[in-house]
Amino acid sequence: MSTSNITNIPSTQNCYIDGKEIKYTEGQTILEAASQADIYIPHLCYNKKFKPHGSCRVCIVNINGHSSCACTTPVTPNAKIESDTVELNHDRRVLVQMLFTEGNHFCPSCEKSGDCLLQTTAYELGMVSPHFSPNFPIREVDASHVDMLIDHNRCIFCSLCVRASREIDCKNIFGLAQRGAKTTLSVNSPSGRLGDTDFSSSDYAANICPVGAILHKGTGFKNPIGQRSSDITPLKTHSTSGEDA
Numbered sequence: 001m002s003t004s005n006i007t008n009i010p011s012t013q014n015c016y017i018d019g020k021e022i023k024y025t026e027g028q029t030i031l032e033a034a035s036q037a038d039i040y041i042p043h044l045c046y047n048k049k050f051k052p053h054g055s056c057r058v059c060i061v062n063i064n065g066h067s068s069c070a071c072t073t074p075v076t077p078n079a080k081i082e083s084d085t086v087e088l089n090h091d092r093r094v095l096v097q098m099l100f101t102e103g104n105h106f107c108p109s110c111e112k113s114g115d116c117l118l119q120t121t122a123y124e125l126g127m128v129s130p131h132f133s134p135n136f137p138i139r140e141v142d143a144s145h146v147d148m149l150i151d152h153n154r155c156i157f158c159s160l161c162v163r164a165s166r167e168i169d170c171k172n173i174f175g176l177a178q179r180g181a182k183t184t185l186s187v188n189s190p191s192g193r194l195g196d197t198d199f200s201s202s203d204y205a206a207n208i209c210p211v212g213a214i215l216h217k218g219t220g221f222k223n224p225i226g227q228r229s230s231d232i233t234p235l236k237t238h239s240t241s242g243e244d245a
């Protein structure tokens, strides 16, 4: 083997997460290193199949005294990373509460209840109320597609459907339009309706939404209470997201 081949092998280094020494491979992000060491860091917009988007900020950690997103920040040798602290979990809880009040999330009547990353993360973070006054935005349900439904009330703008449609399905059906509180999920068709696209229920993007915003018609409440993913496996024991919805 040539010397250049040897030097190209990524080196293994150590870092510390919540005081626990773990090994990571050079180039890994904090979230990747934590996941590899079975350490759960809450996250919503991250999915290991895609380049991180860094938008939800729920994965916030302290690294060497500065706060940063675990999904986008590379680990550095001997870094001291704090994740499971009262302060960080409080900040994460506030972010999740804001997501609940910025949209219309009525968990008891949602088909995705028990299989929803937003709901499960809220439970894990000990959220007992939305805390903030609800905005009750007026958002539409797009039922124009023969097999699929978009309930815009539940979208958390994680962009996973956008990335999946563009990078895996090669269709570019979805986009995020506008910014901040005015952000909307847009559909790339002249009418803006899903039924006027070539979206298919077998598309990767049709099966990736972590909440109940992109749904298959005719399959509501398919997992009865007691058999939903959060009934069976607590989020903390899941590997970092990469499972399809």
Ligand code: SF4
Binding pocket: 154, 155, 156, 157, 158, 159, 160, 161, 162, 185, 208, 209, 210, 211, 213, 214
């Ligand atoms: S529809 Fe679902 S996957 Fe797409 S941006 Fe909204 S929450 Fe994310």
Ligand code: FES
Binding pocket: 042, 043, 044, 045, 046, 053, 054, 055, 056, 057, 058, 059, 060, 069, 070, 071, 072
């Ligand atoms: S910003 Fe890291 S998971 Fe969303």
